Amino acid sequence: EPEVTQTPSHQVTQMGQEVILRCVPISNHLYFYWYRQILGQKVEFLVSFYNNEISEKSEIFDDQFSVERPDGSNFTLKIRSTKLEDSAMYFCASSRRQGRGSGANVLTFGAGSRLTVL
């Protein structure tokens, strides 16, 4: 079964350092997402991406965050200057269809990248 792959699985970084989290979405999917989950809390939307641009971003996704699809397969999340509160599990997801209209739009999530900021 096709899957979303994420690297690294765990990254430890010092506060103020830049971090890039990488994702390879499912190959025929068109929509890409990043969500995060602080330990023990609910999953929160960060950003959606379609047709090489951001569709929507949340309040969490401030100027320190950016996303990029540098080639036909990878989708990255960059945090420019990490803060302690950025420590979380970051999930990449992809989907094939739009949010509405043509049936279910099921997001497939990757296994996550755990970011620890010291």
Added chain:
Amino acid sequence: ELKVEQNPLFLSMQEGKNYTIYCNYSTTSDRLYWYRQDPGKSLESLFVLLSNGAVKQEGRLMASLDTKARLSTLHITAAVHDLSATYFCAVDMNAGTASKLTFGTGTRLQVTL
């Protein structure tokens, strides 16, 4: 702002028993998802509910959606230990664009022998 609340937050139940997890949301939507998460793992899609009155069943789990009451339920029948996990409902508010899921608080289910 859309609010999605689940209850209970934690549920300990014995094998063989039945129980229901509730998911309430604050704004009209007809697109609701249930996900399962094992500790330290990703989110696995369980059910997609797309219209009022929708009911889906898979094994010992059954999900339903009442859009008028803004309520979805996940019913567990004759629980087994393998069902121990955290269950999230998520509501999608976006129309015609990329999805934006708002997740519930999660219900941690522990099935004891």
